[in-house]
Amino acid sequence: MAGYANVLGSAQLSGGYGSNLMPPQAITEILQAAPKASALLTMANKVQMSAGTARQSVLGSAPDAYWVRSEPKSDSKSGMKETDLQAWEDIVITAEELAVVVPIPDNVVADARIDLWSQVAPRVAEAIGRKLDQAGIFGADMPVSFGTSLLAGAIAAGNVITRNRDIPVSTSGTGANAASTSRKSDLGEDVAEAGKRLRKQGYGISGFASAPGIEWELIGLRNGQGTPIYVPSLAAGTPSTLYGKPMGEVDNGAWDDAQASIIAADWSKVVVGIRQDIEYRIFSEGVITDAAGKVLLNLMQADSKAMRVTFRAGFVVANPLTALQKDKTKRYPAAIVK
Template structure:
């Protein structure tokens, strides 16, 4: 095609729109926070999001009596989008390929790196640019229970849910690490029915969706599971992904067979640096509660 662009001629810029949209969809499918949270589009670096923290009341009214008025309480937290980046090494021959084909091939690697970093930062504050994480929000409100508080895991989880419910909120989903799956499969109610149910597209616990965060994102030392009213976990997503081709860099995080870092020039390779912008803020501490590992574990 006459308008086809090749990587060697387009060494930096925006990832082609269709592929960028595919990458963002892959990130959303892989990220626990993006699947459960309140995801909002961002077109600028900062954005204020209206959040109603208490609604208007209704009153019983007698004949000819004036109806009382009440005002809903709103807050307008401001979220700032932060840059997240990944570098994917590839052969120098990729420079001869069409830009859209290159990104279609490395798309899974970009998406996986993004969603692991997003979950780690938003859930636990790991390497995070954000002021708060879901774990720190629960910690600030004292909403943490250790596994083993009761003699059964399902009762521990119920108590964690109660911490959210005590604030007048409903748990509408769970996040957990993969290590919890085996324990959940063994849970039964008093009639012998499974409490943890797996379907074709959904997994539920206490009839609420549960998402398992990928290995590398979940901090098993801090939490076994998180129960939350996830509409108070606001995630702002900018729909553009930028890229830059690196040809001379040394990648300290990539070790070659000789034990030395990858030098793109010496190893006759290139690397593609992709970046996107994400904003995050848990806006209500009482909306999050954590089931922590057993004391002393």
């Protein structure tokens, strides 16, 4: 129908029979968070394994020294030099395998606007790091060969600091009339208590791992001189620091808030042995079965491919003799603030 009001607009082209004339833009970028790194692979002492098992010697006992007395002694050892022994213990690192198979039909890959395999690989790597952290830090689904997790070892040694502890402030009166007042500790004081406890056992903190969000509790805390105890990272590649030591939030999903807020450790004693780094292989032929042997997917028959990802690593915490604590059960190179 003729007239002056007949103007073809986007409403007529974007719906109905005209929808292919003005198709919506296809954005090929996926909105997603960047894959997160493993805390253990970032902070622990990584060693390359040339075999499925590796042994590392640590100091188990050290000799003492004795005065040589010239005066008579009741045990008839006057003027005699005494003997003592030094001994070593072996810690064993056993490589365990982490693996997963991710199948995708060929038609899905072909029709996708993005390279699906390049999207899968970093997410699997993140999952492997998360699984390693869950096992080594918290003991979740941990292989027997890993021994003791950081959390369990710290608890066994008594290296657990409870947040918001009562700290005595003053005492008034004497005897039956004595009364004391106290206040609650802040997070900075709790971390300092963890450091003091490790130092008395002969270990020094080299860094911290924490729950996500802890940095916001630390910002604003200052020492007695008014200096911030926590300094957030201001540049890429530069870690945040707590009391001058590197600190990283474990934001890959491995952290268990119910178990700990912060783990302080001498990370040189936390050993991750890598037998085989993450390996990616894509298969176009093969059969995927369940534990009972039932065929779930025949790649060739179903026109599919599968990415198989494997990683072999071991974990162990060394607890060598220190000059300040000779009793192995009373020392450990990690403490938790809970």
